[in-house]
Amino acid sequence: MRVNNRLKVLRAERDWSQQDLADRLAVSRQSVNAIETGKYDPSLPLAFRIAELFDLSIEAIFSSPSKD
Amino acid sequence: MARSKSVAQRAYLRRMMVVMVVYVLVIIGGSFAKNEGLLNDAATILVAIVSGLCVAGVFWAIGRLIVEEEDEYLRMLVVRQSLIATGFALSIASIHGFLAIFEVLPKTDLFWVPMLWFAGLAIGAASNRLKFGSWGQCA
Numbered sequence: 001m002r003v004n005n006r007l008k009v010l011r012a013e014r015d016w017s018q019q020d021l022a023d024r025l026a027v028s029r030q031s032v033n034a035i036e037t038g039k040y041d042p043s044l045p046l047a048f049r050i051a052e053l054f055d056l057s058i059e060a061i062f063s064s065p066s067k068d
Numbered sequence: 069m070a071r072s073k074s075v076a077q078r079a080y081l082r083r084m085m086v087v088m089v090v091y092v093l094v095i096i097g098g099s100f101a102k103n104e105g106l107l108n109d110a111a112t113i114l115v116a117i118v119s120g121l122c123v124a125g126v127f128w129a130i131g132r133l134i135v136e137e138e139d140e141y142l143r144m145l146v147v148r149q150s151l152i153a154t155g156f157a158l159s160i161a162s163i164h165g166f167l168a169i170f171e172v173l174p175k176t177d178l179f180w181v182p183m184l185w186f187a188g189l190a191i192g193a194a195s196n197r198l199k200f201g202s203w204g205q206c207a
Contacts, residue, residue, distance in 0.1 A: 028074065030202045031141035039200050040141050 004063045008036045010054050024053055076136035077205055083129040091122035123182050133205065145196050145204035152195055153188030160184050 011021050011032075018036070022029045027046070034040035042050065051058045073081070098115035101107045107115065130150060137143040161181050167173040193203045 026138075028139045028142055031139055034141055034200055034202070037201070040144070043140055046140060 001065055002038045003041045004038070004065050005035065006061050007032070007050065010056075010061065011036075025049055074137060074139055074142065076133055076138065077142075079136060080129055080133040080205065083132065084126065087122050087125035087129060090125075091119065094118050094122065126186075127182075137205075142202075142205060145200065145202055149189055149192030149196055149204045152192035153185045156188030156191055157181055157185035 007021075011018070016024075018032045019029045022032045025032070025046070031040070031042075035042055047058050047062060051061055054061065094115060098107070098112075098119065102112065102115070130146065134143060134146050134150070137146065158181075161184065164173060164176060168175045196202055196204045
């Protein structure tokens with residue numbers, strides 16, 4: 001069961017490329033791509049970093065697929 | 069613009085380069101010296117041990133990569149790749165071992181087990197590519 005996320009939408013709203021977001025999070029572009037496409041769920045510490053970068057709560061970015 | 073390779077990946081490549089250069093030099097130099105009758109027993113043992121240590125150095129380099137890689141996704145890919153390689157090598161070694169015990173196949177040098185593990189890395193990389201879209205760092 002993979003967690004859903006709004007990372008791609010949030011990134012597009014800021015007109016950031018995957019590399020831009022990767023640089024801001026200090027991770028690889030592959031990591032951003034894997035998270036955006038739902039192939040990889042980030043750890044809680046990385047999820048917090050993502051939430052802090054977008055100034056949102058984790059729940060505003062990530063959601064359980066069972067709630068869809 | 070970020071560098072395409074992380075600090076851990078660059079350290080891994082440096083370590084692998086050193087290990088491979090030493091390995092090639094020892095294998096070529098040792099084989100030449102052995103054929104020319106220039107090695108006594110102690111030197112022969114030394115050449116064999118250093119050659120083996122170079123192979124062990126590859127395991128060490130991959131282990132350090134897993135420890136030092138700060139990108140959790142890339143680290144997961146290397147761990148997954150290594151686990152698949154381990155499962156592959158030990159499974160083949162186990163099956164072959166029993167076939168040898170039951171005298172279906174001849175016994176084989178243990179040296180081939182790490183070679184199977186390296187082949188398993190390629191299988192692990194392909195599996196990573198299929199499941200996650202990335203080969204991993206040990207491809």
